[in-house]
Amino acid sequence: MGLILLRHAPPEVQYHGCYNGHTDIPINAALFDTSKLISLQNQQFDHIYSSDLQRCTATLQMMGLTGFTCDPRLREVRFKPFIEGKTFAQIEATDHFDPRSLTCSHSWHHYVCDEPLTVFRARVQSFLDELPKNEHILICSHGGTIAMILTLLNPEIPNKPLGYLDHITTSLG
Numbered sequence: 001m002g003l004i005l006l007r008h009a010p011p012e013v014q015y016h017g018c019y020n021g022h023t024d025i026p027i028n029a030a031l032f033d034t035s036k037l038i039s040l041q042n043q044q045f046d047h048i049y050s051s052d053l054q055r056c057t058a059t060l061q062m063m064g065l066t067g068f069t070c071d072p073r074l075r076e077v078r079f080k081p082f083i084e085g086k087t088f089a090q091i092e093a094t095d096h097f098d099p100r101s102l103t104c105s106h107s108w109h110h111y112v113c114d115e116p117l118t119v120f121r122a123r124v125q126s127f128l129d130e131l132p133k134n135e136h137i138l139i140c141s142h143g144g145t146i147a148m149i150l151t152l153l154n155p156e157i158p159n160k161p162l163g164y165l166d167h168i169t170t171s172l173g
Helices: 034-040 054-062 088-092 099-103 105-112 117-129 145-152
Strands: 003-007 047-050 136-142 167-171
Touching: 003 145, 034 167, 047 054, 054 136, 099 105, 117 145, 136 145, 136 167, 145 167
Parallel strands: 003 136, 047 136
Antiparallel strands: 003 167
């Protein structure tokens, strides 16, 4: 079974590099780079899943895909209100920025996220547990969620962040 994880298309430029989390922002169709999707164009999927946020659903629609299932468990992690929509530089410039939060990924998660790591992990794991086995599946989601999926599937392999419309193939087991 193949599991293809696709990061959504780019939003408007002012949202690039921001912690967008649960903010439901649109994609910018002018920045939709179809050349990144050539390897996906002729594939047939048994199931297609998407975050329920429009940057993912609009990505699939721009690809001409229909009949996908939206699942809120595929949303990005929920950031704290003072983090949501800001860049790292903006966060760093706030009065309450604590450079000690950068010492490890767990402390950074605790600093920026309203959703505890254990809750985020459990949310994504519950989605993975319900996926049909031995089928060809496409999932359109967010950078942090894709990283969590990859970590849950194989914690031994470090994963690198995906750019907009980048995708990676893996399997459930």
